[in-house]
Amino acid sequence: MALIELEDIHISYPGQPAILAGAALQLLPGQRLSLTGPNGSGKSTLLRVILGLQAPQRGTIRAFGQPRTQETDFHEVRRRIGLVFQDADDQLFCPTVAEDIAFGPLNLGKSKSEALEIVDRLLSDLRLAHLRDRITHKLSGGEKRLVTLATVLAMEPEVLLLDEPTNALDVKNEARLIEILQGLPQAILLVSHSAAFRAQITSAEVEIREGLVRPVGP
Numbered sequence: 001m002a003l004i005e006l007e008d009i010h011i012s013y014p015g016q017p018a019i020l021a022g023a024a025l026q027l028l029p030g031q032r033l034s035l036t037g038p039n040g041s042g043k044s045t046l047l048r049v050i051l052g053l054q055a056p057q058r059g060t061i062r063a064f065g066q067p068r069t070q071e072t073d074f075h076e077v078r079r080r081i082g083l084v085f086q087d088a089d090d091q092l093f094c095p096t097v098a099e100d101i102a103f104g105p106l107n108l109g110k111s112k113s114e115a116l117e118i119v120d121r122l123l124s125d126l127r128l129a130h131l132r133d134r135i136t137h138k139l140s141g142g143e144k145r146l147v148t149l150a151t152v153l154a155m156e157p158e159v160l161l162l163d164e165p166t167n168a169l170d171v172k173n174e175a176r177l178i179e180i181l182q183g184l185p186q187a188i189l190l191v192s193h194s195a196a197f198r199a200q201i202t203s204a205e206v207e208i209r210e211g212l213v214r215p216v217g218p
């Protein structure tokens with residue numbers, strides 16, 4: 001059973017050529033797939049469609065074997081699929097790093113002490129313990145990216161959608177991110193402009209071309 005299955009997805013905006021015109025995509029358990037394509041081809045759009053953050057004009061979305069159509073169908077999807085947004089500022093909104101990471105687990109009904117245990121375990125695993133009590137909006141861009149990943153992992157998702165996760169990372173932190181992602185068990189759908197990074201994280205690649213998801217090639 002596919003974790004994610006999109007079929008015949010159509011998205012267009014008035015007065016513009018269609019962004020997606022029949023796109024289909026499958027992510028299988030354990031699979032690590034890169035989604036590439038030129039700027040504006042619809043990569044981020046497709047990630048939003050998977051989570052029900054943007055409704056296609058046509059097409060079907062299945063996640064974990066179930067069709068997802070209504071907003072309420074996507075609540076479970078968003079709990080089980082974690083998205084690291086392209087812009088960390090869209091994702092961090094609590095005063096401190098620890099509160100930001102605890103937010104998801106608390107929302108899922110964990111107790112305060114369970115949530116704090118998750119915070120400390122993740123900060124230690126990601127070697128970010130020094131950032132624990134820092135003010136989130138004063139972090140550097142690269143620190144924000146890693147904290148964003150921690151906030152997503154805190155929800156223990158089964159699938160990770162990563163949109164340009166190396167944005168704002170220096171060479172050392174990019175290497176750390178590669179090490180972290182290689183050590184995770186989740187299936188991954190990755191959008192990244194860095195071919196070197198994609199090669200380290202994923203084993204297969206598809207691209208959006210003329211509104212369709214196609215195998216990479218001429």
Ligand SMILES: Nc1ncnc2c1ncn2[C@@H]1O[C@H](COP(=O)(O)OP(=O)(O)OP(=O)(O)O)[C@@H](O)[C@H]1O
Nearest residue numbers: 013014016019037038039040041042043044045046
């Ligand atoms: N609300 C909107 N109204 C009109 N056009 C939009 C809207 N939202 C997105 N678009 C357009 O849809 C297209 C696809 O955007 P998307 O962010 O999915 O591309 P992308 O492949 O992720 O690009 P990039 O590589 O630059 O991040 C872009 O041309 C964008 O301008």
